[in-house]
Amino acid sequence: MRRTFYILLRNPLSLLGLVLIAAVVLSAILADFVTPFPSHAGAVVDFAHFNQPPGWPYIMGTDLVGRDLFTRIIYAYRISLILGVVVLAIAVPIGVTIGLFAGYLGGWVEYLLMRLTDVFLSIPPLVLAMSMMGVLEPTLTNGMIAVTAMWWPWYTRLVYNLTRSEKEEGYVLAAEVIGASKLHVIFREILPNCVPSILTKMTLDLGFVILIASSLSFLGLGVQPPTPDLGSMVADGAKYLPDSWWLTVFPGLAILVAVFGFNLVGDALREILGADQ
Amino acid sequence: MTQPLLALRNVSKIFRLANREVRAVENVTFDVREGECLAGVGESGSGKSTIANMILGISPPTLGEIVFRGQPLPAKRNLSHRRAIQLVQQNPLSALNPKRSVGASLRLALDVHSIGERSHRDQRVEQLLEEVGLSADLRRRSPAALSGGQRQRVAIARALACQSELVVLDEPTSALDVLVQARVLRLLDELRRKRGLTYIFITHDLSVVRNIAGRVAVFEKGRLVEIGETERLFPNPDHPYTRRLIGAVPVVTADEAALRDRLMEEQDAGA
Amino acid sequence: MSETTLRIRDLRLGFMGYTGLVEVLHGISLHIRPGERVALVGESGSGKSVTARIVLGLLQSLRSAQISGLVEFEGRDLERLPDHERHALRGTRMSMIFQDPTSSLNPVYPIGTQFQEVLRRGAPGISADEARSLAATALRGVAIPEPERVLESYPFQLSGGMNQRVMIAMALANEPSLLIADEPGTALDVTVQAQTLRLMRELVEKHRTAVLFISHNLGVVREFADRVYVIYKGRIVEQGSASALFAEPRHPYTRALMSAVPRITGGGIPEIEDASADYFAPIEVHEGFAEPAA
Numbered sequence: 091m092r093r094t095f096y097i098l099l100r101n102p103l104s105l106l107g108l109v110l111i112a113a114v115v116l117s118a119i120l121a122d123f124v125t126p127f128p129s130h131a132g133a134v135v136d137f138a139h140f141n142q143p144p145g146w147p148y149i150m151g152t153d154l155v156g157r158d159l160f161t162r163i164i165y166a167y168r169i170s171l172i173l174g175v176v177v178l179a180i181a182v183p184i185g186v187t188i189g190l191f192a193g194y195l196g197g198w199v200e201y202l203l204m205r206l207t208d209v210f211l212s213i214p215p216l217v218l219a220m221s222m223m224g225v226l227e228p229t230l231t232n233g234m235i236a237v238t239a240m241w242w243p244w245y246t247r248l249v250y251n252l253t254r255s256e257k258e259e260g261y262v263l264a265a266e267v268i269g270a271s272k273l274h275v276i277f278r279e280i281l282p283n284c285v286p287s288i289l290t291k292m293t294l295d296l297g298f299v300i301l302i303a304s305s306l307s308f309l310g311l312g313v314q315p316p317t318p319d320l321g322s323m324v325a326d327g328a329k330y331l332p333d334s335w336w337l338t339v340f341p342g343l344a345i346l347v348a349v350f351g352f353n354l355v356g357d358a359l360r361e362i363l364g365a366d367q
Numbered sequence: 368m369t370q371p372l373l374a375l376r377n378v379s380k381i382f383r384l385a386n387r388e389v390r391a392v393e394n395v396t397f398d399v400r401e402g403e404c405l406a407g408v409g410e411s412g413s414g415k416s417t418i419a420n421m422i423l424g425i426s427p428p429t430l431g432e433i434v435f436r437g438q439p440l441p442a443k444r445n446l447s448h449r450r451a452i453q454l455v456q457q458n459p460l461s462a463l464n465p466k467r468s469v470g471a472s473l474r475l476a477l478d479v480h481s482i483g484e485r486s487h488r489d490q491r492v493e494q495l496l497e498e499v500g501l502s503a504d505l506r507r508r509s510p511a512a513l514s515g516g517q518r519q520r521v522a523i524a525r526a527l528a529c530q531s532e533l534v535v536l537d538e539p540t541s542a543l544d545v546l547v548q549a550r551v552l553r554l555l556d557e558l559r560r561k562r563g564l565t566y567i568f569i570t571h572d573l574s575v576v577r578n579i580a581g582r583v584a585v586f587e588k589g590r591l592v593e594i595g596e597t598e599r600l601f602p603n604p605d606h607p608y609t610r611r612l613i614g615a616v617p618v619v620t621a622d623e624a625a626l627r628d629r630l631m632e633e634q635d636a637g638a
Numbered sequence: 639m640s641e642t643t644l645r646i647r648d649l650r651l652g653f654m655g656y657t658g659l660v661e662v663l664h665g666i667s668l669h670i671r672p673g674e675r676v677a678l679v680g681e682s683g684s685g686k687s688v689t690a691r692i693v694l695g696l697l698q699s700l701r702s703a704q705i706s707g708l709v710e711f712e713g714r715d716l717e718r719l720p721d722h723e724r725h726a727l728r729g730t731r732m733s734m735i736f737q738d739p740t741s742s743l744n745p746v747y748p749i750g751t752q753f754q755e756v757l758r759r760g761a762p763g764i765s766a767d768e769a770r771s772l773a774a775t776a777l778r779g780v781a782i783p784e785p786e787r788v789l790e791s792y793p794f795q796l797s798g799g800m801n802q803r804v805m806i807a808m809a810l811a812n813e814p815s816l817l818i819a820d821e822p823g824t825a826l827d828v829t830v831q832a833q834t835l836r837l838m839r840e841l842v843e844k845h846r847t848a849v850l851f852i853s854h855n856l857g858v859v860r861e862f863a864d865r866v867y868v869i870y871k872g873r874i875v876e877q878g879s880a881s882a883l884f885a886e887p888r889h890p891y892t893r894a895l896m897s898a899v900p901r902i903t904g905g906g907i908p909e910i911e912d913a914s915a916d917y918f919a920p921i922e923v924h925e926g927f928a929e930p931a932a
Contacts (some may be wrong), residue, residue, distance in 0.1 A: 096656070260462035261472070264522075267423055268529065269449030269479050282466035410827035411798075515682075544681035545854065549898040549908045556907055571828055574900040578907050601902065615832035616902055617857025619884065623902045 097362050098355065107354025114348050118168040130157035131165035133316040144336055151336035153323075159336060162318040163344045169319060170348070173234055174299040178292055181238045185245025186288060190276050192246070193253025204250065210243040216305060223311035230313045237302055241295070248291060252284045286363035293359055297352030304345050320345050370437055371398035372565050373422065373533060378431035380417050380589075391417045393589040394431070399533070404559060404566040406580035406597070408573060408612065413586035415569050419535050422567065423454055435533075450480050453526040457538035459518035463510035469496075469521050470506030476528035495524040500554060516547035523555065527562070535567045540575065552579055573616050574623075577601055585609045602626065610634045642710070642930070643815050643848040644670040644693065649707035651688055651697075651872075659704070662688060664872045666707075667929050672815065673846040675839075677863035677880070679853055679895075685872040686852045690818045693850070694734055695724045712815060729759045732816040733809040738825040739801035743793040749804055750789035753811070760812030776807040780837060799830035803837065810841055817842065818850045823858070835862055856899055860884050865927065868892045870917050878924025888924075890916035 098104045117124050121131075126147055136156030144151045150159040192203035210218070222236040256262060257280070265275050304321030306312040313319045320341045327337025380392040392414040399405050407415045420426045422433060427442035434440065440448060456462040463472050473492045477483065483491055493503035499520040510518055519539065526534050539555070540548040556579055559566055568580055576583050577597060584594040585608065593606040604610045614630045616623075651663035663685045670676045680686045691697045693709055695716065709716045711732065716724060736742040744752055753773040757764055764772075770789065777785035780803040793801055802823065809817055822838065823831035839862060842849050853859050859866060859880065866883045868876040868891065876889040887893045890913060898908050 093656070260456050260458055260460075261464040263425070264454065264456065264462050264472075264525065265464075265475065267425070267449065267454045268476050268525075269444075269446050270475060271479075274475075274479075279464055279467075282464070285466075410829060545856070545895055545898045546681065546910055549900075549910045552900070552907045553909065572900075573828075574902045577902050577904055578900045598904075601904070611829060613902065615829040617832070617835075617855060617861055618902060619856050619860055619896060619899045620901060620903075626903055 094359070094362050098358055101358055103354050104358030107351045107356075107358065110347055110351025111355060114167055114351060115171065117164050118171050121164045121168050125158070125161040125164050127158040127161045128165075130161045131316075131318055141334055143334075150340045151334075153326075153337060154330075154334075159323075159340055162323065163320070163341060166318040166320045166323065166341070167344065167348065169230065169313065169317060170300045170303055171296075173230065173237070173303050174296045176234050177238045177241055177299050178295060181241035182245055182288065182292060185242035186249045186281070186284070188242070189246040189249030190253055190281060190284075193250040194257055194272070194276050194280065203246075207243045207246045207250075210240065211247065213240075215240040215302065219302065219306055220309065220311060223306065228311050228314055230317065233303060233306055233312045236306070237299060241299070244295075245288065245291065248287060249284050252287060253280055256280050256283050290356055290359040290363055293352055294356030295352075297349035297356070300348050300352075301345065369401070372401040372436065373399040373567075374434040375418070375422075376432050376434065378418070378421065378428045378433060380414070380421060380426070381429040390589050392421070392428075395586075395589075395591045396431075397584055397591060397594055399565060399567060400582075401532075401565055402559075402563055403582060404556075404568055404580045406576040406583040407567060407569040407586060408571060408576055408583060409586035410571060410612075412588060414589040415586050416537060417589075418586070419454075419537050419567065419569055422533075423452060423535055424448065446480060450529045451531055452533045452535065453529055453531040455519075455522050455526050455534060455536045455539045458542055459515060459522050460510065462522050463518060465510055468507050468509055469513065472510075473506075473521070473525055473528055476525055480529050482528070482530070491528075495528055496521070498527065499524045499558075500550075514547075515543055516551060519543060519547075519551055520554065523551075523558070527558065531564075533565045533567065535569070537569045538571070539568075541570065541572065548575075555579070573613055574618075585612065604630070607634060641671065642669045643672050643674075643712060644668075644850065645708065645710040645930075646689070646693070647708040647710075647929075649689065649692065649709060650705070651685070651692065652704045653700075654702040654704065662872050666869070666872070666874055668867050668874065668877070669929060670816070670848045670850060672848055673842075675842065675849045675851060675862060675864045677851040677853060677859040677866045678869055679856065679859050679866055680869035681854055681895075683871070684869045686854075686869050687820060689869075690734065690820055690850065690852055693816075693818060694728060694732065729756060729814075730812045731814050732818065733812070733814045734818040734820065735802075735805045735809045735822050737821040738798075739805045740793050740796075740798055740825075742805060743801060745793055748790055748792055749796075753789065753804075753808055756808045756811050772811070773807075776811050777804065779841070780804070780807045782807075797830075798826050799834060802826060802830075802834050806834070806838055806841065810845060810847065813845060814847060816848045816850065818852070820852045821854070822851075824853075824855070831858075838862070856884075856895060868895070873918075874921055875917070875919070876922040876924075878922075878927045882924045882927075886924075888922040890919055892922070 098108060122128050134157055138156065139152050140156035141154055142148055142152045148158045150163065152158055188203050188207065192200045218240045219236040222239060223232060226232040262275060262279055265279050303312060307319045307321030308325045312321060323341035324338050327334065327341065330337055376396055378392060378395045379390065382389040382391060395418065407418065409415045421428050424440065424444040432439045435451065463469065470492045473495055474488055477488045477491060492506055496503050496505055501517060501520050505513065540551050543551060552575065558564065570576060580597050582595060583597050583600055585592050585606065587608045593604065593609050601613065604613060610630050611634060614627050614634065618624050618627055646666055646668050649663055649666040652659045652661045666689060678686045678689065688697060692705060697703050698705065750770060750773060754766065754769040757769045757772055773789055774785040777788055782788055782800065782803055788796065788804065823834050826834065835858060851859065851863055863880045866878065866880050867874050868889065870891045876883065876892045883892065887896050894910060894913065898910050900908060
């Protein structure tokens with residue numbers, strides 16, 4: 091673990107990624123303290139200062155009802171990260187468990203589970219999320235449910251492949267010959283060997299979940315006003331390009347920074363841990 | 368006559384592939400006597416590993432039966448079967464879970480078979496490590512931090528942990544350096560005598576067989592071609608395949624070269 | 639001196655790691671004359687395989703590798719050669735065969751295509767038909783009875799022994815002056831290994847190829863090599879003719895190795911004492927087998 095961290099710090103790209111992630115995460119956690127106008131994250135209007143270009147004290151400008159864009163972006167980071175963490179917290183255990191069972195048990199269990207996974211994998215992710223959101227009310231919670239539903243199969247496939255190859259290793263045979271139960275072999279022998287790949291994928295995914303959630307909001311299917319959301323901000327501001335360019339550009343850059351940061355670190359982790367993807 | 372510890376009776380293993388049948392093991396019958404070290408030798412395709420797998424319960428025989436202490440062994444083994452017959456594999460690196468400490472791998476055997484009080488099991492792990500010539504504080508290390516010889520000793524300790532009666536050793540020293548191999552062979556021999564274990568020692572290395580096994584069974588293409596006392600068989604093998612195998616071993620001393628040359632002459636004369 | 643095919647003098651190798659420089663070779667010296675069969679014997683971690691890779695120039699691309707010392711091939715200092723010239727030597731004047739034949743051959747190309755590639759390196763303008771007939775002749779030379787069928791096949795369709803012979807044929811196709819063999823036959827069955835080694839010996843005698851034979855198996859070395867160097871933890875500890883060394887091993891490490899090999903004539907399991915401190919004793923050079931003076 092320590093060695094991994096040391097290597098991450100040495101490589102300039104992954105160091106950049108770490109810095110970006112740290113900036114995003116810390117500012118999201120400490121949003122109440124680092125933003126100049128915390129109340130602007132909610133339903134506040136200040137028509138005296140609406141639609142202002144970047145300057146002082148609104149360093150990224152204001153939106154059409156006068157709220158500070160920088161503040162809203164930081165709070166939007168908080169929402170996105172929460173979304174990402176919750177989605178992964180649910181999707182990963184489900185996906186990993188299905189993959190483990192399908193890979194180790196084989197037979198009809200494997201067949202059933204993997205065909206089910208294939209069904210979910212065959213639907214374009216955004217389409218699946220969109221159709222779910224079309225049925226459910228557009229709220230943050232439902233957004234999370236929709237994204238989770240499309241996310242777990244990727245972990246299943248990753249872990250299924252890993253399990254199938256680990257299954258042939260000597261230590262699995264040794265555990266079986268000793269008489270360990272199937273559950274033990276799956277969770278205490280094979281799963282620990284899948285963890286590096288899972289962690290790498292989770293890091294990369296955090297960036298992608300933010301992107302997908304932003305896409306959903308961009309289409310009007312995510313969180314609703316006045317909750318700040320990067321995708322909605324980009325969508326709303328797009329109508330006013332190129333005059334009020336800051337309304338779109340800064341939220342867009344914010345998405346870029348977050349996704350880029352997670353990608354850099356995730357790529358570096360993949361190389362270090364030699365994870366399969 | 369006392370009953371053998373293990374007996375294979377007309378055992379065959381037939382794999383049915385898309386368009387043909389592969390007879391990996393063909394009608395093999397032999398006994399394993401309690402306390403002996405029986406070597407199983409053969410080249411690739413001889414079926415020796417398949418036989419080991421069947422004895423261990425990894426894959427069931429297609430025909431025939433395997434009898435342990437007078438009782439036929441079922442295809443699906445229960446815990447007491449598992450406890451009685453254990454395995455030491457060829458590759459010690461892959462035989463130990465890289466993500467678990469060496470002590471955890473040893474404890475697994477104790478936990479699965481509920482050997483001793485739970486609170487004493489860590490102590491038992493340390494005793495096992497010492498019994499195979501390793502220091503007790505290796506318990507916390509991961510397999511990657513150990514040398515090949517040390518790992519193989521851990522694997523041997525694991526086979527001893529369940530207090531098994533029969534240990535199948537599948538090329539246990541083939542992946543080890545020459546000096547390390549000598550020490551591990553010595554350890555195996557001492558443990559067998561001390562604990563009254565029975566070994567089925569599978570290898571392709573006939574010079575190892577000559578010095579560690581009391582009896583040897585020679586396999587070729589799934590069939591048992593010869594079985595007998597090592598002392599008798601080596602200077603005077605009956606079967607031409609055995610002669611060829613012994614003759615092909617690269618030797619280090621002039622005496623061995625003389626034996627080999629004699630066998631090759633007999634081979635040519637007989638042919 | 640241009641008499642020796644390969645001359646290594648005081649070769650040192652270290653790897654830069656996180657904890658600092660790890661030294662692997664501490665000044666190896668050896669030489670091989672044309673047509674000689676020289677073995678480099680040691681256990682794993684002794685440095686024998688990296689020595690071979692340095693001769694071929696396969697290790698120099700690693701940034702963390704630090705190499706010093708002389709490596710001279712047919713009178714030319716290899717470290718001073720420009721990369722493209724060094725690359726031109728590989729497969730033509732010097733070639734290598736590896737431990738596991740099936741995994742050393744490219745699985746997605748048939749043998750014929752791979753053979754052609756090898757022949758092209760030695761004779762760039764060669765036509766496909768010429769290459770094919772040369773390849774078939776070469777395969778017949780390694781006792782492969784149906785060369786045409788083998789040329790059409792993929793490596794996974796052939797047995798390990800067959801692939802090993804194909805590799806030997808390919809390695810000798812361009813008549814190299816030096817063949818490096820890294821544990822050849824270790825992955826093969828013992829009867830197949832015996833056959834393969836016999837074949838190799840005949841071929842290198844016929845072509846007068848010098849051989850650097852890397853092995854941990856003393857028995858194989860005794861049968862194959864004219865001269866032997868024993869390497870322990872990056873140092874040569876004993877050198878001499880094969881017959882002298884096996885009849886009278888002098889260095890404590892060599893003696894330990896010899897006594898550790900079980901005998902087919904019996905005698906019990908060898909008893910090895912842990913005398914590793916003695917293994918650092920100075921080098922034992924059998925009379926008449928010292929390195930030639932610079």
